[in-house]
Each structure stands twice: as structure tokens, then as C-alpha cells.
Amino acid sequence: VTSQPTFGDFLQAAGRQLDTAGASMTTAANGDVDEVTQSLLRVVTVLDRYARDATFPFDEVAAADTPLLNAWARASLDARQALANAAALLRTRGVPGPQPGTPPATTLARHLDSAAVSLAAGRDLLQTHFAPGPRGGRQSRSDWAPAIGSPPVTRALLSELASLAQQVAAQGAALAWSPLPRTRGTREDRRSLGAACQWLDVFGATIQAAQQDEPTPDGDRELLHAIPLNALPPRRVPDGSEPVAGLCDGATGSALRARHAAWDAAVQATWSPGTSVTSLRRVAAASTLTSYHCEVLLRTLAARTPEAAENRAALLRAADAAGRARASWLSVANALKQVTTDTPGYVSPAAAEASNLALWTGRLAYASPEWTLVSGPAHPARAPHDLAPGTEDIPAVVAAIHHSCETLTQLTWADREQIRTAARAGRILVPTRSLPDNYDIPHPYAHAPLGRVDSLLGVYEAAGAANARTRDAVADIAEATCAPSRMLTAARAAARARPDDRLGVERVRSSGLPVQGKVPDLPGPVESTLRELGVTASDLLRRGAKIDRAGERLISAAVGEGQSLRRGQPGEQTRQRSAATAALINHALASGDSRAIALLRGQTQRQSEPPEREP
Amino acid sequence: VNRIVSAEKRLREASDLPAVLDAAYNAFEDMLAVFGAYEDPADGTFAAFVMSAASAADGRDAILFAPSLPPHRLGGPPALEDEAQPGVSAYQAARALAGLARLLAARLEQAARSAPDAPDRAACAEAWRDARCIHVLLTGAEP
Numbered sequence: 001v002t003s004q005p006t007f008g009d010f011l012q013a014a015g016r017q018l019d020t021a022g023a024s025m026t027t028a029a030n031g032d033v034d035e036v037t038q039s040l041l042r043v044v045t046v047l048d049r050y051a052r053d054a055t056f057p058f059d060e061v062a063a064a065d066t067p068l069l070n071a072w073a074r075a076s077l078d079a080r081q082a083l084a085n086a087a088a089l090l091r092t093r094g095v096p097g098p099q100p101g102t103p104p105a106t107t108l109a110r111h112l113d114s115a116a117v118s119l120a121a122g123r124d125l126l127q128t129h130f131a132p133g134p135r136g137g138r139q140s141r142s143d144w145a146p147a148i149g150s151p152p153v154t155r156a157l158l159s160e161l162a163s164l165a166q167q168v169a170a171q172g173a174a175l176a177w178s179p180l181p182r183t184r185g186t187r188e189d190r191r192s193l194g195a196a197c198q199w200l201d202v203f204g205a206t207i208q209a210a211q212q213d214e215p216t217p218d219g220d221r222e223l224l225h226a227i228p229l230n231a232l233p234p235r236r237v238p239d240g241s242e243p244v245a246g247l248c249d250g251a252t253g254s255a256l257r258a259r260h261a262a263w264d265a266a267v268q269a270t271w272s273p274g275t276s277v278t279s280l281r282r283v284a285a286a287s288t289l290t291s292y293h294c295e296v297l298l299r300t301l302a303a304r305t306p307e308a309a310e311n312r313a314a315l316l317r318a319a320d321a322a323g324r325a326r327a328s329w330l331s332v333a334n335a336l337k338q339v340t341t342d343t344p345g346y347v348s349p350a351a352a353e354a355s356n357l358a359l360w361t362g363r364l365a366y367a368s369p370e371w372t373l374v375s376g377p378a379h380p381a382r383a384p385h386d387l388a389p390g391t392e393d394i395p396a397v398v399a400a401i402h403h404s405c406e407t408l409t410q411l412t413w414a415d416r417e418q419i420r421t422a423a424r425a426g427r428i429l430v431p432t433r434s435l436p437d438n439y440d441i442p443h444p445y446a447h448a449p450l451g452r453v454d455s456l457l458g459v460y461e462a463a464g465a466a467n468a469r470t471r472d473a474v475a476d477i478a479e480a481t482c483a484p485s486r487m488l489t490a491a492r493a494a495a496r497a498r499p500d501d502r503l504g505v506e507r508v509r510s511s512g513l514p515v516q517g518k519v520p521d522l523p524g525p526v527e528s529t530l531r532e533l534g535v536t537a538s539d540l541l542r543r544g545a546k547i548d549r550a551g552e553r554l555i556s557a558a559v560g561e562g563q564s565l566r567r568g569q570p571g572e573q574t575r576q577r578s579a580a581t582a583a584l585i586n587h588a589l590a591s592g593d594s595r596a597i598a599l600l601r602g603q604t605q606r607q608s609e610p611p612e613r614e615p
Numbered sequence: 616v617n618r619i620v621s622a623e624k625r626l627r628e629a630s631d632l633p634a635v636l637d638a639a640y641n642a643f644e645d646m647l648a649v650f651g652a653y654e655d656p657a658d659g660t661f662a663a664f665v666m667s668a669a670s671a672a673d674g675r676d677a678i679l680f681a682p683s684l685p686p687h688r689l690g691g692p693p694a695l696e697d698e699a700q701p702g703v704s705a706y707q708a709a710r711a712l713a714g715l716a717r718l719l720a721a722r723l724e725q726a727a728r729s730a731p732d733a734p735d736r737a738a739c740a741e742a743w744r745d746a747r748c749i750h751v752l753l754t755g756a757e758p
Contacts, residue, residue: 160671281669288665292656323656330654333668337647340676345741362662373666374752379659431679433640442686444679467714 004233008225010122011160014115018167021111031106031175033189039104039112040172040196041090044083046119047203050161051080053123054154056137072155075210078157078483079203086199089192108171115164128230142230143259143410146495147223153494155211156220161206169200220491226487232257235353238360239370244387249497251360252485255403258353262407262414265350271425274348275418277341282351283415284333286358287408289373291326293361293402294408295319296381300365301397304384311480318473325408325470328463332412335459339448342427354411364397395478399485405471406488412467416460423453427609464567526551618645619711626715626722633733635726636684639742642719643675646749649708658705660753665713669748674719674745681738683730688726709753716756720746 055076058069063484066074104110129148140146147153176194235252242250265274298319305312325329334463355373362371366379388394422428429447448456475489537539622642629638649667655661678684720743727739750758 069680278669278673281672284663285669287661292661326656328664333665334651340679342679343677344673373662374755375662431675432686444684444686605644 001030004228004231005125006225007122007125007227010118010125014122014164015167016116017111017170018164021108021115021171022167023348026413029354031108032104033175033186033193035104035106035109036172036175037090037189037193037196039106039109039116039400040168040193042116043112043119043168044087044090044200046116046307047161047165048080048083048124049084049236050119050123051076053126054158065162069569071210072158073149075206076154076158076207079162082199082203084207086203087114089196089199091174092192108175111381112168112171115168119164125229126227129227130343135361142263144227144230144491147373147491148227150494150497150507151222152217152220152497153227155214155216158207159211160215160221162204162211165200167196169204171338171554172197174199180576212353223487225493230260234258235356237356238363241272242363242369244364244393245396246362247360248396251357251364251400252403254353254357254360255407256337258350258357258407259404259410260348261348261353262410265348266414273343273346275341275422275427276343276346276348277336277417278340278344278346279348279351280341280415280418281336282347283354284329284336285410286351286373287411288329288333288352289358289598290325290354290361290404290408291322291467293358293365294404294474296325297387297401298322298366299359300387302370303387303396313479314473314477314480318470318477321466321470321473322405325405325466328410328459328466331459332415332463333458338430338452339432340429340445341422341457342429349424349537350411350414357404361400362479364400395481395483398474398478398481398483400481402471402474402485402488405474406485409464409467409471412464416457416464419453419456419460421458423448428453428456429439431500445503610615616649616708616711618648619708621635621645623715623718626632626718629722632726632730633685634689635722636681636735636739637689639719639723639726639739640675640678641688642715643671643678643742643745646671646712646715647675649712653705653708653723655705660705660709663752664705667752670745670748670752674742674749677738677741677745679738681735682732683735684738713750713753716746716750716753720750720758723745727753 058066058073058077061069066077069077091492104113114567126148129140129145130138131141131143138148173194176190176197233256235257236250236253238250240246254266265279302312302315302319305315350556359373362373363369365381366385367382368375368379371379388397400418419428426447430448430452432446475486479489526547527541530541530544535544622638622645625638626642627728629635650664650671652753653660653664654668658664666677666714723743723746724738730736730739747758750756
């Protein structure tokens with residue numbers, strides 16, 4: 001719908017290169033072994049990077065513990081080892097590379113190079129959904145990121161790569177063992193190439209075995225292929241000439257942009273000027289209208305659906321849900337009238353995009369091609385057969401509604417997070433004129449009372465739930481009508497697979513064995529403080545993380561030695577009162593160090609016991 | 616809509632900067648109450664009212680940051696009328712609100728030019744933009 005490149009584009013491009021190479025194998029088996037070795041190394045290097053991405057949760061799982069992992073987890077580790085072995089064999093030959101810009105003469109080498117480029121571009125596409133995170137990990141940059149890191153998508157990815165690896169292995173081996181006299185290369189070179197291809201075959205076979213144990217559903221492969229580039233579609237404003245299909249595209253693109261902006265807004269620092277009441281109000285007002293437009297569109301679609309059709313009832317149910325979402329956004333808008341922030345007046349990208357989405361969905365919902373947010377009086381809704389003349393036109397309209405509802409849901413969560421963060425920093429204010437008379441404050445505004453912030457957060461919570469219900473109702477219609485947006489539902493389902501159970505790491509953790517991988521991946525108090533101060537320099541953040549880890553170790557060691565932990569000692573009371581200490585201890589608990597957890601949790605439990613009776 | 620009439624009266628009668636700021640602040644608050652009373656999607660004014668309410672709240676907050684705004688409301692507490700007035704349609708309310716927005720914009724523009732201190736001028740200018748925006752949303756035309 002948005003003509004964004006997807007991961008499937010690059011995967012298919014790599015597959016086509018290998019297919020072409022395979023089709024010309026009868027003539028391609030004559031070639032330069034050195035050239036093919038070097039090109040194969042490029043392919044293996046990219047595959048190895050994919051495998052590292054898939055197996056990073058197990059980096060620090062002790063070898064003795066790997067039997068506790070599930071079949072897929074073990075297979076991914078074995079596959080990574082197979083790729084490492086293949087790469088080592090190919091590197092030992094130390095073949096000189098061609099001059100830069102000079103394509104290899106051997107047909108197979110050229111196709112392998114092209115496949116490597118496509119695979120590398122595909123991995124780059126996946127990486128656009130992540131940013132470098134604390135402690136060498138990665139953090140999400142889009143709503144697709146949780147799905148990309150999910151077990152179902154990881155398994156689908158490994159399955160696809162395994163197929164490609166076996167294809168490459170067969171082609172490389174054919175050259176390595178080819179008896180044709182025209183093949184150039186020493187016996188040693190051919191032997192190394194052949195052995196490397198065997199390891200590639202092992203990679204494929206290992207993953208295939210896991211797949212037999214737990215097959216990858218077709219839907220997961222489809223989801224993998226549908227992962228888009230995390231890039232903003234260009235901002236467009238309707239000019240009044242767009243047909244319905246163009247309006248659907250425009251609404252979908254605008255929804256994507258708003259989601260992107262919402263994602264960025266939700267992770268803003270406490271001091272960010274991007275958190276302004278003006279933006280929050282604009283989002284709430286625009287989203288009230290977008291919800292209303294979705295309700296109108298769903299009722300219009302229901303009106304063009306035969307009364308007996310099952311979809312009609314579903315459309316009407318979704319329209320009712322959209323009506324409730326609209327009411328919930330109106331409650332948010334009204335609640336926001338009661339507060340302000342220390343930086344009013346700033347209109348964030350999320351607010352601008354939310355308004356644009358209201359405009360696009362309004363143009364789609366109303367008959368007038370000139371409709372705008374300032375059009376004033378009522379406009380009649382678009383006629384049912386104008387909105388979707390044929391049944392084949394329905395999926396695009398449903399997709400536009402689905403994307404809009406997904407965006408509205410994410411906007412509620414993103415804005416709630418902004419308010420929570422701003423409230424923690426004391427940035428939510430109230431006009432003192434709005435406070436009861438017993439507040440005698442000599443300033444025009446004051447920090448919002450806790451109750452008012454809680455009430456505001458509660459209204460957002462309710463709006464989030466109402467919008468999620470609408471989105472789910474529309475998702476069912478998207479599934480039933482095969483709308484292109486149904487991938488949103490699949491991505492959310494994949495992301496819901498337990499995030500800690502990435503290919504089985506949970507089994508190791510629940511066994512009580514120490515797993516200190518990057519699973520918790522939470523910044524510690526020092527690193528958090530640096531980030532809140534806006535520090536982005538990776539060396540400084542790394543140093544902060546090191547200090548945090550040293551703190552964890554010190555606390556663990558101190559707890560292990562029973563220092564200052566006996567009840568009633570002054571040291572403990574001080575520790576209990578200190579928020580900074582709480583942050584340190586929480587971080588030590590999150591580190592996954594089983595000894596620290598056992599000792600600190602045990603201590604916490606002891607503290608919650610009733611006090612001993614005085615003798 | 617009686618609130619609108621009262622708000623217009625106060626705005627017209629305000630003579631000095633604190634009185635204009637106080638009247639403008641209260642006028643935005645009065646508008647918010649009326650917008651809230653007529654937020655019905657069945658009305659053709661729904662979209663304009665929802666968007667205008669956000670601007671009214673922004674305008675009120677802009678005035679809040681004006682140093683010359685009196686710390687307490689002049690002329691006693693506001694009337695507690697926040698329901699749609701019987702017999703007054705949303706369109707009639709919209710016309711009344713647009714009239715108030717036009718007057719508000721005019722007084723704020725004047726104050727933004729004549730206020731001696733820069734922070735007051737900036738606050739008035741920002742609030743003027745919001746009043747103007749409300750008029751555009753309600754009528755489709757500049758005040």
C-alpha cells in the first residue's frame with residue numbers, strides 16, 4: 001500500500017540470483033575456485049551476521065546448559081557454529097581479492113556476490129527497526145521491532161536462510177569437486193571450498209531438523225517477507241483530486257507517519273520540549289475526529305454490504321467500537337483542558353501527523369472533495385458505492401481504517417507515557433485559578449496535584465483500551481476481507497510471543513541456572529541518568545554501563561558477605577530510604593545474577609514479615 | 616450562551632492591560648465550557664468545536680504566562696453553567712462563539728501592540744493566534 005521496500009524483496013532477489021546461478025551450473029562449473037571462494041565468503045559473512053542477530057540471547061549461556069534449550073535454540077547455536085567453521089575454512093585460503101569495481105569473471109562468483117549484496121541489504125532493512133541499546137544490545141525504533149525479534153519471525157528467517165545456504169552449498173560443491181579441466185584452482189583451494197560448502201550444508205540441515213521438530217507456519221514466513229523498511233513515507237496533503245484509492249493510500253501513509261512520530265515521542269527524555277500540552281491537545285482533538293471518521297467509514301461500508309452477509313454485522317460492531325473510541329478521545333481532550341505544561345505552544349511531529357490523518361480520513365469519509373478541518377458545518381458522508389464500487393475495492397478502504405485505528409491506539413499509549421514522564425519531572429502544571437480556594441499559591445500556575453495527574457493517566461488508560469478494542473474489531477474485518485493491513489495483526493501476534501522466551505532462553509532461566517545474557521537489557525541508574533541528561537556518546541554510555549555493572553557486583557558481593565543487612569541496623573534504614581539505592585538494588589535484581597536475586601529477594605521478603613513482638 | 620454574552624461585555628469594558636488579560640482568560644474559559652456543552656457528533660459543528668476547544672485551552676494557557684495577569688479572577692467566580700442552553704442550536708452557539716473569538720482577537724491584537732513589557736506582548740500575540748484560529752475553525756474565514 002505504501003510502496004515501501006520489504007524484507008521479502010531482498011530475500012527474493014537473493015533467491016533469484018542463486019536460481020540463475022543454479023540454472024547455469026552446467027557451464028558455470030567451469031570457473032575460478034579462488035573467485036568463488038571469495039564470493040562465497042561474502043555470502044557466509046552475511047549469513048553469519050544474521051545468525052548472530054538470532055542467537056545473541058544465548059551468548060553467555062554456558063555450553064553445559066545448552067541441552068536445556070529447546071530444539072530451535074540449540075539448532076540456531078549449532079547453525080551459527082557451522083557458519084563460523086565455513087568462514088574459517090574460506091578465510092584460511094587467504095585468496096587475494098579482485099580490484100575494487102572489477103566483477104569476477106566466474107559466473108557463479110558474480111551471482112554469489114549479487115546474492116550477498118541482497119542479503120546484506122535485507123539485514124540492513126531489518127536493522128532500521130533498531131538502534132544501538134545499552135550494554136551492547138539494541139533497542140526498538142519501530143512498532144515492527146518486537147515482531148522482528150520474536151521467536152516466530154526468527155524461526156522463519158532461519159528457515160529461509162537455511163534454504164538459501166543449501167542452494168549455495170550445492171553450487172559451491174559442484175565447482176569444488178568438478179572434474180572439468182577448465183576449473184582453475186589448486187587442490188587445496190578446492191578442498192577448502194568443498195569443506196566450507198559442507199558446513200553450509202550442515203547449517204541448512206540443522207535448521208531443517210529443528211523445523212521438523214517444530215515447523216514454521218506459512219503465516220510466519222509471510223510476515224517475515226512483509227517487514228517493511230523503517231522509513232517515513234513522504235508527507236502528503238490531499239489536493240482534492242484524489243480518487244478513493246489515492247485517499248486510502250494517503251490515509252495509510254499518514255497513519256504510518258503518525259505511528260513513527262508517536263514511537264519517537266514515547267521515548268523522549270523528561271526535559272524534551274516535544275512534550276507540550278499544545279501537542280497533546282492537538283493529538284486528542286485530531287484523534288477524536290479520526291475516530292469519528294472511522295466510525296462513518298465503517299457504517300458506510302456496512303451500508304453497501306448485503307444485510308445477510310456476515311461482514312455487515314462485524315462492520316457495525318466495529319463502527320460501534322469506533323464510536324466509543326471517539327468518546328474516549330473526547331474525554332482525553334476534556335481532561336487536557338484542566339492542565340498545562342511548562343512548554344506550551346510547541347506542536348510536535350506526532351500532533352502534526354495526527355491532524356493530517358484526520359484530514360485524510362475526513363476526505364475519505366465525506367462526499368465533498370474539499371472537506372477540511374475548518375470546513376465548519378456538516379458534510380454528507382460519501383455514498384456507499386462511491387466509497388467501494390466493487391467488492392475488490394473494499395480491502396483498501398478497510399486497510400486505511402485498520403492503519404488509522406492502529407495509529408490511534410499507539411497514540412494513546414505514547415501520549416500517556418509522555419505525561420507519565422513529564423509528571424515525574426514535575427512538568428505537568430495547573431492554572432492556580434483552577435485550584436480550590438484553599439490553595440494559596442502566589443503564581444499563576446503550580447505543579448498538578450497528584451490526583452489530577454492520576455485522573456489524567458486513567459483517562460488515557462481507558463482511551464487506550466477503547467481504541468485497542470476498535471483496532472481488534474477492524475483487524476477481524478481486515479482478516480476476513482484479506483486486506484493488506486492484516487500483517488499488522490500478524491506482527492502483533494508474533495510480538496506477543498513471550499519476549500523472554502526467545503527460542504527457549506526462558507527454560508534456562510526458569511531452571512535457576514545463571515543466565516546473564518542481554519535479556520534484561522535495562523540501563524542501570526548511572527547510564528539512565530546519562531541518557532536522561534541527553535548524553536548520546538556511545539563511549540560515555542558504555543562507561544556508565546560499566547559503572548553500573550561494577551555496582552551490581554559490589555552489591556552482590558556485599559550481600560553475599562551479609563554486610564549491613566541485619567534488621568534494625570542503621571545502614572539498612574538508610575538504604576531503605578534512598579531512592580538512589582533502590583535504583584541500584586533494582587538494577588542488581590534485573591541483572592539476572594541468581595546469587596544477587598536470591599539474597600536480595602530473600603532479604604526483601606524478610607523485611608515484609610511482621611515485626612517481632614517485644615519480650 | 617449567556618456566558619458568551621457576559622464574556623463579550625467584560626472584554627468590551629476592560630480598560631487596562633490586567634483587565635484585558637483577565638477578561639481574555641475568562642473568555643477562553645467560557646468558550647471551553649460552551650464547546651463542552653455542544654460536543655455532539657450528530658451536530659455539524661462537531662469537528663469545528665473539537666478543534667476549537669483545543670485552541671481555546673491553548674489561548675487560555677498563553678495568557679496564563681503573561682506577567683500582568685491578575686493572580687485572582689477579577690469580578691468574582693464564573694457562572695456554573697456548562698450545559699447546552701435549551702432552544703439554542705449548535706449552529707447558533709457557533710455563531711455566538713465566532714463573534715466572541717473575533718472580539719477576543721481584536722482586543723488581544725491591540726494588547727499585543729500596546730503592552731509595555733515583552734512577555735505580556737508575547738503572551739497576547741500567542742493568545743491572539745489561538746482566538747483567530749477559533750474564528751477560522753468556526754466560520755472558515757479570518758476574523
